[in-house]
Every structure is written in structure tokens, then in C-alpha cells.
Amino acid sequence: MDDAHTVVWNRPERAAKGPAPSRTRAEITAAAIAIADTEGIEALSMRRVAKELGTGTASLYRYLASKDDLLDLMLDAVAAEDGGPPAPTGDWRGDLRTLAYRSRATIHRHPWMTSLAAGRPSLGPNSLDATEHALAALDPLGFDIDVMITVVNTLHAFVRGYAIGELAQQEAVRRSGVGNQEWMDAHAPYLDKVVRAGRHPLLARVIRDAELPHAADSAERGFRLGLERLLDGWEANLPIRP
Amino acid sequence: MDDAHTVVWNRPERAAKGPAPSRTRAEITAAAIAIADTEGIEALSMRRVAKELGTGTASLYRYLASKDDLLDLMLDAVAAEDGGPPAPTGDWRGDLRTLAYRSRATIHRHPWMTSLAAGRPSLGPNSLDATEHALAALDPLGFDIDVMITVVNTLHAFVRGYAIGELAQQEAVRRSGVGNQEWMDAHAPYLDKVVRAGRHPLLARVIRDAELPHAADSAERGFRLGLERLLDGWEANLPIRP
DNA sequence: CTCTACTCGGGTACAGTGTTCGCAGTAACG
């Protein structure tokens, strides 16, 4: 791979000369995503991908400069699911809410996203499309461009950060290899001890009295609550009141 | 490690019988944090930690059931920096702002946190302390416990998510091994092509016209802006108006 | 058409990873 100095998005898929490649980057990416979805991100190895495609491991390096490139491609590929973001409707609040929920759904479909996205700027073409559409929803509001990008960044930050919290336990359980009940049983004595020690009265109230953590849709309700407050904050600071 | 079924926080540090261990979990954790800070999280291996401490690699497994345990300990250790969170002052807005800024500073000091925190619930004693203090700041406001924990979760989500975005490029540059300029040079042709293609007019405005991304304190100003809007959103929904 | 210059696929090899096993030495309990 002689053009490793270039970025993967800017590298031609097929060489000018020579025989035609038998796979495509998209094929390889799709196989990798399938593995990460079903077996977890820690099961994703180049050898595993090669086996899935029925090729030799070293062949993959004809398409990708490194595993890092593959991870970049995976992140950008899932950003294009559902055929790209919807067009702005004029209701900025509804549009942003829709984008946030779509983003959340995507992360839930691919929990490995959260760990990959950390430390990896979203510069793929599909991610850029998503950002453009988010900006478009804000365009009619009269913010200047600096505020607009800040709003988009903040929304993005909330969605990603919230999803990380939501999926943390679920992912820990999955990685541990045991069932949810066994995982709980392993952690219960420790948490009991903390609560019983009495130095965390409010946390104890959360564990004992709170209804939300025990509800089936607790995460979704918390997400909506946080999101609406965020939108409230911007609505209260619109330069042009509708 | 026969009690691997237990959680690391709940495992006794020293055995009842036998010779005294020559290191402590805290020592090992500190060494690991130092390596991750200076050489990056991908340089953190059990062998590297052992070398740093001058021990054999296998000895570490007398203190930790797995590398995963070590990562958990690292995350909780940094949560205790600066001697724990400050006591509530009565100004809930200021208190939450302080907590958010402290959290951001910690992440900046340890950029590897973002990738570790994904998929790992924060159940360590120091993390629980931090959550307790955040709840305490909200206690006088009259929210019920469900809303309180939602507010804390949302704040946490915003801070973590924003930091991920802030550090993404910086981490990508570091991991690539080349300097910032070379990294920029490698990405510029691709971004130029995207802008020139004309299908992202708002993104083009951000890249060309926005002042914020070029300012030295851009990330900090964006963080403050997002945080204040979030606080605005809650202030507008207080059950008891002060 | 031949020749040349290139690419493609992939077996092999290398350095590194997390973790287990077994063994020698040591401290405390009965």
C-alpha cells in the first residue's frame, strides 16, 4: 500500500492497471460490521474478517492500509444507514429531535460504535453529510455560523455521551461472557456494602426509591428528558423569536 | 485469582495468610496511568507495566484478575484526583458548572479516559462519590429523585460526549505518529475536494468563515456555550422558582 | 502480436499481546 500517506476516503478503490480486485472495500466493511454486531468488537480481527470473506488475511491489505482504516470505514458506513438524514421540515426543534433519535437508534444497533468513535474524528463522507443536514435544520434560525456549529456539536455530544452511559452496563455484561443475572449477582454485594455504609444517602435513594432505573423504557425517557432540556436552552436563546 | 467471580472493588487487597505482597493495587494503577498518559493507551501492556515496576509480568495477576480490572481501577483512580469533588455551595448552577469543568479538565489530563469509559460502567468508589456530590448539588431544588438522576446523567453525558469530540482529532494525530502539520496535510486534499464539490454549503461556511474553530480557546468556548444552554434548560423547568 | 510493467492474492514469518501453569520460597496458623 504505497499511498498510505493519503486518507482512506481519498484513495482510489481500483488501480489503473492490473487485474480487477475480487472484493470491494464496501464488502469488507460490511463483513466487519456483521462480525462486530454479532460477536462483539473484540472478536473483530483481520483473520476473522478474511475467514468471513473466504480470502487470505494478507489480501485485505490490498484494500486497506491498516485495521485502523477499516474501523474508520465501519464508522462511516453505519452513518449512512436508513438512506441518509431526512430533509429539514422547517420545524428546527423537531428536526434536531429526529436527528438525535436516529443517531441514538444507530448506536443501539451497533454498540461498538461508542468505543470506536472515541479518538476518531468523524470525517467520512456520510458523517459529513449528517453534519451538513444538522446545520441545515438550524439555518433558518438566524444564528451565526459559529453558534450553529456549536449547537450541532453539543447535540452530538449529548447523544454520544448519553449512549455511552446507556450501553456501559449492557456492554460490560456482554464482554464478561456471563448472563445478566450472574453479572448482577457479582456486583450486588459491593453495591449493597456501599449503600449500607451510609455515606451516599442520595445514591441510596436512587437505588432504593427511584422508579426510573427499574422501568423498561427508563433509558429512553431519560434521553428524552435530557434532550428536551437541551432544546429548551437553545429555544430560550434564539436571536429571532418565531 | 480464585475470586474472579467477585468485583475488583470488593476484593480484599491482602490475603490472610502467606507472605506480604510487595506492591499494592494503587501502585500498579499509578504506574499504568503514567504509561497511558505519556505513551498513549495503546502502549499500555501488562509487560510494560511490569517493566515499569521492575517485577515479572505474571506477578501482576496476583493483584488483578485481568487487564480489564486494571482499566477499571485506572478510571476510578483518576476520578479521585484533586481530592474529590467540592461541597455544594447552595448555588446549584455554579456547583454543576464546577463539576462539569473539573470533569473536563480530568479528561484532558488523561485523554485515554474517553475510549476506556465506553462500555464500562462507572461503579468505582470514587466515581460513586462524584455522583453523590452531583446529586447533593441538586438536592435543595425540589426535583424528585428520578429527575435528579436524569439531570446528573445528562450533565455527565454532555461532558463526556463533548470531550470525545474535542479530543478526537488530537488523539488521531497522536496515534498516527506524525506531527499535527503532516496530519493536516494528509487530510487537506480530501476536505478540499468535499468543499469544492459544493454539496455541503454550510460545512463549507464552517470551514471557511467560522471564527471559532481557528481560535485557540475554541473548544473551551464551545463547551461553555453548550453547558450554559443545558443549565438554561433546567433552570426554565425548576419546580420551585428561587 | 509480444513485451513490459504493473497489480492481485495469499502463504509465511515476526514481533508483540493477554493469560495460564507450575515451581520455589516464605509467612502465619494449629
Next chain:
DNA sequence: CGTTACTGCGAACACTGTACCCGAGTAGAG
């Protein structure tokens, strides 16, 4: 004082990403 349970750790195992090199195959040049 013997027994027991621990400690430190060298060696080994099964994996990882990926560089190297090879024969085979294809496109354009002359």
C-alpha cells in the same frame, strides 16, 4: 514444627496486526 496458603515469576500457549515475498494474471506500449 509441620502444614497450609500464599507470593513472585520464567516459560509457554494461543492469539494479534502486518511486512515480505512469491507466482499468476492483466493492461497498455511498441
